[in-house]
Amino acid sequence: MQKFSAFSLARQAVGRHLGWRPQWRSAAPKPSYDIIIVGGGGHGLGAAYYLAKQHGLRNIAVVERGWLAGGNTARNTTIIRSNYLFEQSSSYYEHALKLWEGLSEELNYNVMFSQRGCLMVAHTVHDVQVFKRHVYANRLNGIDNEWLTPEETKAFCPPLNISPNIRYPVLGAALQRRAGTARHDAVAWGFARAASDLGVDIIENCEVTGIDRDPSGKVTGVQTTRGPIRAGKIGVSAAGHSSVVLAMAGIRLPLQVNPLQALVSEPVKPAFPCVVMSNTIHAYISQSDKGEMVIGAGTDSYVSYTQRGGLHIPAHTLEAICELVPDFRRLRMLRSWGGITDNTPDRSPITAKTSVPGLYVNCGWGTGGFKATPGAANLFAWTIARDEPHPINAPFTIERFRDGTLIDEAAAAAVAH
Amino acid sequence: MSGAFRLAGRGRIDTTRPVVFRFDGRMVRGYAGDTVASALLAEGRHLMGRSFKYHRPRGPVSAGSDEPNALIGVGEGGRYTPNLRATQVEIHDGMVAVSQNRAPSLRFDIGALNTLAAPLLPAGFYYKTFMWPRGFWDKVYEPLIRRAAGLGRAPTEPDPDHYALHYAHCDVLVAGGGPAGLAAALAAGQAGARVILCDENAEFGGSLLADTYSLIDGLPGGEWVARIVAELERLPNVQLLTRCSAFNYGPHNMVALNQRLADHLATPPAHMPRERIWQVRAREVVLAAGALERVLVFEGNDRPGIMLASAARTYLHRYGVACGRKAVVVTADDAAYRVALDLAEAGVKIAAIADLRSTPGGPLVEAVRARGIEILPATTIQRAHGHLRVTGAELAPVGADGGVGKGRTVSCDLVLMSGGFTPSLHLHSQARGALRFDDALGVYLPGESIERVRSAGSCRGMFALDDVLRDGVAAGLAATGGKSGPEWAVTRQDAPGTGGFAGALPRRGPGHLALAFVDFQNDVTAKDVKLAVREGFRSIEHVKRYTTTGMATDQGKGSNVNALAIVSNVLGRRPEEIGLTTYRPPYTPVTFGAFAGHARGDQFDPLRLPPMDAWARAQGAVFEDVGLWRRARYFPRVGEDMAAAVARECRAVRAAAGIFDASTLGKIEVAGPDAAEFMNRFYVNVWTKLGVGKCRYGLVCRDSGFVYDDGVVGRIAADRFHVTTTTGGAAGVLNMMEDYLQTEWADLDVWLTSITEEWAVIALQGPRARDILAPLVDGLDISAGAMPHMTLREGSIGGVPMRLFRVSFTGELGYEINVPSSQAQAVWDRVWQAGASLGLTPYGTEAMHVLRAEKGYLIVGQETDGTMTPADVGCGWAVSKVKPDFIGKRALALPAMYAPDRLQMVGVLTDDPRTMLEEGMQLVTAAETPIPTSAEGHVTSSYFSPALGRSIAIAMVKGGRGRMGAALYALRLDGPALKVTLVDPVFYDPEGARLNG
């Protein structure tokens, strides 16, 4: 692997940048692998990386039906935080957040993790109760979260309108200072580069069309648009398409995909210093390094794989943004896009073994998948390598829906984003 | 004439109406009809902006909405708007415009030093560096990068303008009002269809407005356009919208348009919205979006004074502006020859035409030759010279082998480039239309779509004017099923251009240091694109993301095809194998405020006020938002804070009586012969045995077994229940009822009606409640014996119909007086007067919460969080053991639902009665707890209880009901943990004597 640094950049500049090599090998499928990861997004690439790096496995492939990181990795609003309500959730996201904090060095790839802080703004007495519960619960779990008064909220994020005379006044906010944003593409590319360097085959434009199993039911490989590939274990990390892939092994998932839209403004000079989320009025905003305001809109209600939704959804979000930050009313939407979120009934993910031996799944991340990327990848790798979950992801099974042991972040009003 | 480059007698500007505006503080004179760009160009000024990364000086490259370079800030104060295209902004008197992304000035920008560092700043450089030392990224490097990035500054004042929204429906929406669009609209309009025609420009006509050569029915372009527009205006079924861009093509032919109404006016009329978004549902859509000329990629192609040939023609014919004195034309297409002729005819010297093709020919070329203009076949432009303005072009011959020979430099102040035309496919692509690569034209063309949409004219690769008009008519007819449409004779036109070029121009030498721009605004050069490919980014989406080409505010309108061609050349693969990046809406940027439309301020969300709101306001109440409702939280007297007011209100209810507006409670009338059966299936409780005139507390679970809502239900008649829900749950419960009724239990004869707003609810609570109420009700015996707790009576109060519930959420003797909403205030006044001498006190939601907490009554949504069973919150008694089924029954039988360590509702008391817990506090077993630790539970409600003279709290604790008397510790954010004792959650009057009094 070519080391990335200011020095290597300068040296390559002398050579007019002709010396750079591909950041990852584009591989053709071999007949057989120990482990195949289905899905070349951040989670899948990261899982392959950790399998190779931490579990000493080498004969690994990542198969991706399109181009690398072209799904939700490329379509999210890059918010990273771990201030979830339930201990199971916050432990999982905190595991990810800790990995984020060292990820640039780990991968020798600047993922631009920027711990700008995330404000969850309260507009009602009920919001205050819920967010304070978050603060106390997080602190008990060793996760930073603090309560700010409206004035403190304004001091932390000056463009916010904290006038008491607006329709839903700001009553305060929960602040996680270690939260922030990262560069979404860089995470996937960084994992791909590092995994490739450890011998992982990254196979693009290779769609899985079937899962092969032996008479005992154990997986033996996959059928793909580039031919059959044998595998000892298969880890599916295909976001919304996980249902489609697991159906090939006869497994139904508690999963429904919905369009999720997001948008950016035209770039402007630095004007918004942190991440702000308002669940009550559905506004999620931060400013990218380029200067664009990155805004998450709501989820369309229906099942769809089209990667587009109705314009009324982002319009509703922009109404909220204009109330929360009235100075931004004259900014303009530059680009909007839709992704496919894979949602479980309790809005918590699944990172688990399945009922089919050798088949593992990591899905159901809804709107929270990006922030979990290194954590989910790390624990999914653990689960595949050891054929048992890590204690952190042990509660995130498929069976919890049968047993009634849900981790209901949605119902707990911690609308994930 | 103002402006040295203005040409008398040309252009569509109104020279009788001079306009004065400011640019960077300097007065600029123009005319009505000018844009900022045309007015500045008329002064000979091309420098209008600075680029994103290298801060290169830039001038306009286009004359329309696709402009990447000439971005300006316009307006002042709350009306300041960044990043507007100078090529689009229409000037008016008093307008203030500023250049952007430069310091200290546009001519001298310190940021331009970045150009010197360009070798160190290739595509993606930031991924490779700024990693050391750890932690320096967001503290040191990122702030520096952020300050350098961004374009204009963000507004810092609220926008005073208004915006509007409008839904429209039509048979045919025509997007684009050039020749194809006008023809389509007229054909569809004459066929009787409801037609909407929109165009982003100030006037219809598109390319015809800059075409003085072609003749249609003997008329030059502009005159023909005027005739057609007049015909369209006469059709009552046609809606014409200028300054209106179709920007979003949504599912099922819902197309959004953005109409700009006010910005071009010096003093817009009062109440004129600044912009309006049209949401158009069209039966059929005709896209007549036109085509955009491609820039050429060569070293220094970004110098001010280098622009698209078609742009120069537009400035000449629409604005009467010559963009320079001496021009060099570089082209791969015939169209630029017409531009050269037009400019020459207007007095601009054409120094040379460099044609990339080896044997340009045809009538246009001959006409140019005849005029004595030098044509250099098989010639490329090696580089452009100049800094703040182009000063020369180095033209070099291209050999048969593709090698570039030594050239000569031609001095000039204007370089016009034409790489051919790229059809605008944005809306077609947004409509999920397929794209197909056309080898002959070397561009993508629209293919099949899942929507009812068709493209017409140059946006589908048709370039000859007569073809375009015929195509427009055909599209209009196809969209309406019409048989015949208008016909015109194009009596003079240029033959459609042949040739075209995409990618980086051939050059002499490797050009490793050359800055040949693909994406102007984002400063992406040809070598950046090549570097991305070298580093393994082979998908065009990857190239786009790695280099940021196509991600600037023009969204790749000018750059995508060139980037694609470069990748294609490097990889040696055909363009269609590489693909095209997805076209993302909007077509051009759209103001946030326009999306918000009327939803601003108080109208952001409906504000629902309960019937006694005005009275509460007159009493000086403090309010809180509960869903859409605004409810009185407490009624402070002079000098009282919230704690004092709430304590007083609570004491009054316990000692005398309180009055409370409970109207927001959800209410549903469940009626029909099968009403009781329905209630049995829906609620966890049993209803069959509930007598008429009796009430019962009802609990609703989901089929997951978790508590969803609760409320008192009264039986009005054998076949009629008056159901109440929580305020927030009203809509959800009714929807859930309808869901089960319509889809699971369609056999039942029972129907549901929301009566939330039919009946206002006046809660009268306290030991004196009966004394106050008894004299007011008409002939109704409400004595303890006649009307015990949990009963209801129908009757009247002062002649007003009434449903009177004897229920209590306070633990006191209490009534909820339901009266028709329109008469609620009158009844309230009567009760208020009657209670005046008996200590009747108004109370708000906060006292209501305290009083219910003293009694250990739960609030769904406060004690519960969607993961609680009835038993968890102490309501296991309500769950029927005998019913064969009800919603939630099966799930409640799961072992996990009655596990001993489930969270259970308990009371908690601090050692010090003055110490208050905070809602949300976590409970643990030891005062000194290592972090992280799992919680034993958490505090859900915490108040100071005036009745007990101490703090009280409710908590959900693991196995809590079996741990009465045990000690736990509530963690504070700072300071030592607080010891608490678990107690029964009913703090006050546990035997219920007061309730039943």
Place this chain on the structure above:
Amino acid sequence: MVEIAEGCALAGLPPMVRLVLQGRAAALDAAATSLGLAAPPPMLRAASGTGGTALRLGPFELLILPTPDGRAGVDTALATVPHSLVEVSDRNVGFMLEGARAADILAGLCPLDFALSSFPVGMMTRTLLDKAGAMIWRTDAQSFHIEVWRSFGPYVEAQLREVAQGISFSLLAV
């Protein structure tokens, strides 16, 4: 009536008796007969008889606006038929929006097509006026009877006024 845009006026409607009848066909038939109608009006249509007006909100639902004498007849007619009859006189408030721009103003808040060919006189339906549920009933080419739940009245009225203020600018009915 208050003029809220050129040639367009808005007025609150006086109180009136409103009854929601739900039931199967027999109940709707019986009620229609008692109102003096041959049959219940078809979906999304209003019909008036001697006993009052019936508005067909749903396949199993009528909104009945009885005449002062009509109410008793409805009760009587339904006595033996399974049904639900609930008075909602105070649940709703009504507005009258009249004038040449009335349909345009509604189109600023409502996604329905108000062209006469799509929404003829006598048609009514529940729908949305921006964020408020509403019932719109076209009583004449340029007259609309609007009903919303009481607490949404101020919001809807303010929205109608806001739209009306900006309606005249570059907007023509098609």
Place this chain on the structure above:
Amino acid sequence: MLLIDCPYCGPRAEIEFAYGGEAHIARPAADVSEAEWAAFLYLRDNTKGVLAERWRHSHGCGRFFNALRDTRTDRFHAFYEIGTPRPDVGDAA
């Protein structure tokens, strides 16, 4: 914004409707196994293709009804009343 053809009211804008999830999932009796109950509550086909789904015309006639929609394109193929069988439209996109 989808255009949804309510079987009772005709084509209307999506915002008048509430989505009701996958159709034809019958609620089992209360004595089924845990796995069957969980399947009823939570397991969904999440079809990529033609999906039978429920909508409620909540800001219209109030009725629930079923629709067939291709989740790859969002194109509707049929609208039909609750309780009636799923029409056969094949797998056309």
